[in-house]
Amino acid sequence: MSNLKELCSGLPLDPMPSNRGRDPSVPHAPARTPNLTPEEERLALRNALRYFPPFHHNILAAEFTQELRQYGHIYMYRFCPLIHMRAYPIDQYPCRTRQAASIMLMIMNNLDHAVAQFPQELVTYGGNGQVFSNWAQFRLVMYYLSEMTEEQTLVMYSGHPAGLFPSLPSSPRAIITNGMVIPNYSSREQYEKMFALGVSMYGQMTAGSYCYIGPQGIVHGTMLTVLNAGRRYLGSDDLRGRVLVTSGLGGMSGAQAKAAVIAGCVGVIAEANEVPLRKRHEQGWLMEVTSDIEHCIQRIREAKRSKAPLSLGYHGNVVDLWERLLTEYERTGELLVDLGSDQTSLHNPFSGGYYPAQLSLHQANQLMATDPARFKTVVHESLCRQVAAINKLSEAGMFFWDYGNAFLLEAQRAGAEVEKEGGGATEFRYPSYVQHIMGDIFSLGFGPFRWVCTSGDPRDLTLTDDIAATVLEEISANVTERVRQQYNDNIRWIREAGKHRMVVGSQARILYSDQKGRVCIALAINQAIADRRVSAPVVISRDHHDVSGTDSPFRETSNVYDGSVFCADMAVQNFVGDAFRGATWVSLHNGGGVGWGEVMNGGFGLLLDGTEEAAKRASLMLNWDVSNGVARRCWSGNSNAYETIQRTMEEQRQLRVTMPYPVQDEDVLDRALQG
Secondary structure (H helix, E strand, O other), X not given: OOOHHHHOOOOOOOOOOOOOOOOOOOOOOOOOOOOOOHHHHHHXXXXXXXXXXXXXXXXXXXXXXXXXXXXXXXXXXHHOOOOOOOOOOHHHOOOOOHHHHHHHHHHHHHOOOOOOOEHHHOEEEOOOEEOOOOHHHHHHHHHHHHHOOOOEEEEEEOOEEEEEEEOOOOOOOEEEEEOOOOHHHOOHHHHHHHHHHXXXXXXXXXXXXXXXXXXXXXXXXXXXXXXXXXXXXXXOXXXXXXXXXXXXXXXXXXXXXXXXXXXXXXXXXXXXXHHHHHHHXXXXXXXXXXXXXXXXXXXXXXXXXXXXXXXXXXXXOHHHHHHHHHHHHHHHOOOOOOEEOOOOOOOOOOOOOOOOOOOOHHHHHHHHHHOHHHHHHHHHHHHHHHHHHHHHHHHOOOEEOEOOOOHHHHHHHHOOOOOOOOOOOOOOOOOEHHHHHHHHHHHOOOEEEEEEEOOOOHHHHHHHHHHHHHHHHHHHOOOOHHHHHHHHHHHHHHHHHHHHOOOOOOOEXXXXXXXXXXXXXXXXXXXXXXXXXXXXXXEEEEOOOOOOOEEXXXXXXXXXXXXXXXXXXXXXXXXHHHHHHOOOEEEEEXXXXXXXXXXXXEEEEEEEOOOHHHHHHHHHHHHHHHHHHHHHHHHOOOHHHHHHHHHHHHHOOOOOOOOOOOOOOHHHHHHHHOO
């Protein structure tokens, strides 16, 4: 297959494409271990064959059975298209509405080999963040989108296209749900079975919502985290000569290297898998690579001395690196690390998200498939070793935080010493980055706003960067000092974004902005499209990791202390509210970041096409998309959120939020409770 028209023609059945199996030139997901019974295997096979007419069942049943038994899932490799998977300019898609074309563009970007972690398994990032469950679903979705009118909506059930249903022109063109499982059945073990059966899917955050933009999508937030960690823990945002040690160079964690350099520090990132490490180096995200731990220690010392920004990828296990840094401290008294974190995919610890120090990569992949129980034990032993080294280095003066990847949660389950004496259900020995750093930023309304230039033209991205910077500079003249610091950080970011070569895949940009900034940037970009200064429509979106989009007690909402931390009303309300306020597509997911059953999160995409209708949609939807979360955080007792929503109500007369009255005298409670 060589063109988009053929790709959008539906499932190729007469004839079927040849079965080429797995492409050895791309990385592949580890084999899954769903432990299906014979009857469940039969059901998985029957479910997969539903996509095909009976005269193909004899051939497909045999190969689907082989895939299921060899890889733990039916991916339907036969139907993986040969086309170069990338975000093509929007006008090249054969469809009836540009809204549908924008969704097609974003889907293909998520599966671009330069972007996706395991492209043939339809995994964008995080080890198991699926775009679809199999290739039949991908082909059917592209077909439906090519046929869609502006009076139809595509309904997606965990990767499965239920079909096109009549709707209004003002309705979303796609409604996506991923992993919507009855709560009592939302365990990790049950997920493995449901995914193997083809009935549910883990969409991570922006994988299953078609809004991933490569590692740039997290680099800005990571840079802000590192910068504000320096302010909080080290008393300065001058991080020259300061060392951050962490792990992971995959789809999301790959941002750490670039973020460290932009923040001005020395970033040392361990990665057990050479493939993503080399990929980040070739893409210019990683300055140096070494597999020699002694050379790694030497380069840390040299970079500290020279105070030159450096991103150093250590090809090896992060546990070995932590233990070597501890040995160096115990031997010389020199603490070589100032800041520490971890970004291994510990939401997925037993299926390739975490590689234990005791095993090579190959040995680990074998053991997780052949003896899952033993592999789990080895992972727990490795986590305990890792935490032991981190604890001793922290006692010596290093500052460590959890990056919301379930590191401390899984370490606790492993029996590592991460308990916080007297802490609540979401508190550990070390804070999450939301509790100490990003939570207050969210409560000011700031979060990861993003846009994609659908022309594919870098000149459009440069122009929209300038538009965004100009908008923020104008707004920042009339904000409080606390908010102005955030504006200044983001103006600096967007003014320097082009020179950092962050684009991987689509011509996209991310920028942390508050409610007013998002609305004004969107309206200014929409006007530039109307004036033809920007040559094609622009998709605006955000990470689900945001002010309102995610209820996650161990990450995004971990600084909510009113007892509602395990409630998910905010994320669900956000999804519904975005849908009827103008989003082009919306999504709601179980899982994401911290793991299946631990999070509810949602997102949106909205096409700006230069029309007054697009401006109206953007203003209405973006205002809600931020205010919802700020109002919830205000009600939970966050003072930043209280001030932010008060100012927003003064500016928007139609907004009325229920405000809390804090208890000012704790003795009132004591007297009442003591009878």
